[in-house]
Amino acid sequence: MKLLFIIIPFLISCVSTSTNQIVNQVDTLTSVTDTIPFGARKILSVYSNLGLKYVDNYIVFPDGDKIIYDDCREKSFIEKLDDCDIEDMFSFEYDTILQKPEYLNDCGRGRSEQFYKKMYGNSAAEVSKNLVKVNWFGQQIPITKINGVADTLKVIAKELSEKTHLKKYLEKASSFYWRQVRGAKRQSAHSYGIAIDINVSYSSYWLWQNKGKSETDFIIYVNKIPLEIVKVFEKHGFIWGGRWYHFDTMHFEYRPELL
Numbered sequence: 298m299k300l301l302f303i304i305i306p307f308l309i310s311c312v313s314t315s316t317n318q319i320v321n322q323v324d325t326l327t328s329v330t331d332t333i334p335f336g337a338r339k340i341l342s343v344y345s346n347l348g349l350k351y352v353d354n355y356i357v358f359p360d361g362d363k364i365i366y367d368d369c370r371e372k373s374f375i376e377k378l379d380d381c382d383i384e385d386m387f388s389f390e391y392d393t394i395l396q397k398p399e400y401l402n403d404c405g406r407g408r409s410e411q412f413y414k415k416m417y418g419n420s421a422a423e424v425s426k427n428l429v430k431v432n433w434f435g436q437q438i439p440i441t442k443i444n445g446v447a448d449t450l451k452v453i454a455k456e457l458s459e460k461t462h463l464k465k466y467l468e469k470a471s472s473f474y475w476r477q478v479r480g481a482k483r484q485s486a487h488s489y490g491i492a493i494d495i496n497v498s499y500s501s502y503w504l505w506q507n508k509g510k511s512e513t514d515f516i517i518y519v520n521k522i523p524l525e526i527v528k529v530f531e532k533h534g535f536i537w538g539g540r541w542y543h544f545d546t547m548h549f550e551y552r553p554e555l556l
């Protein structure tokens with residue numbers, strides 16, 4: 298009987314789940330049934346305002362809707378981006394130390410579409426209902442108020458506005474746009490109102506600098522955005538596209554689960 302209690306949770310949450318991704322909750326009375334994978338634990342913790350639960354390999358919302366955590370499929374690098382479940386998002390590590398991203402480390406570039414659509418809206422109209430304007434270096438840019446993202450961006454704007462030498466990088470920004478990623482089928486983070494692109498004049502994008510290259514080719518890294526800007530965003534839960542092997546240095550998005 299005791300053995301069953303040990304085996305069942307592992308079967309439920311995929312045989313492939315590696316043991317180092319399994320984190321025991323503090324409660325020891327029901328220790329085995331309370332075992333939650335690392336990524337799910339991060340999601341529950343950073344979005345604690347949403348009242349989410351982890352049950353049998355699903356992230357469950359208070360209204361009963363549930364999003365699969367791990368679809369248990371072995372995936373190639375491309376599949377992890379195009380057909381990403383929540384567990385896949387945590388198969389990369391967001392590295393704030395290295396100046397250049399490692400080969401194919403694209404932490405955050407893949408998103409479980411089901412999960413972000415459930416949080417922020419399933420269509421342009423649905424997302425738009427929760428967009429509010431944020432003052433951003435002479436502009437008003439629409440950002441979602443869900444999860445406090447707009448308020449967080451206001452704090453970032455205030456902090457960055459004290460560093461006047463950075464203004465030229467930050468102005469002429471863009472944010473909400475319901476669209477798919479250039480050249481791919483997956484939804485862009487801009488669709489959810491959680492992303493901002495700063496001044497394109499100082500930006501570098503992997504395909505502009507590496508014309509004709511495919512997703513698995515070796516590419517040259519280019520960046521002109523000061524890390525001073527990046528650090529402020531990261532401190533407040535935004536990841537930077539300049540940390541991706543497939544870099545997009547104008548791009549920041551609210552993904553506190555990866556930091």
Ligand SMILES: [Zn+2]
Pocket residue numbers: 487492493494545547548549
């Ligand atoms: Zn962007």
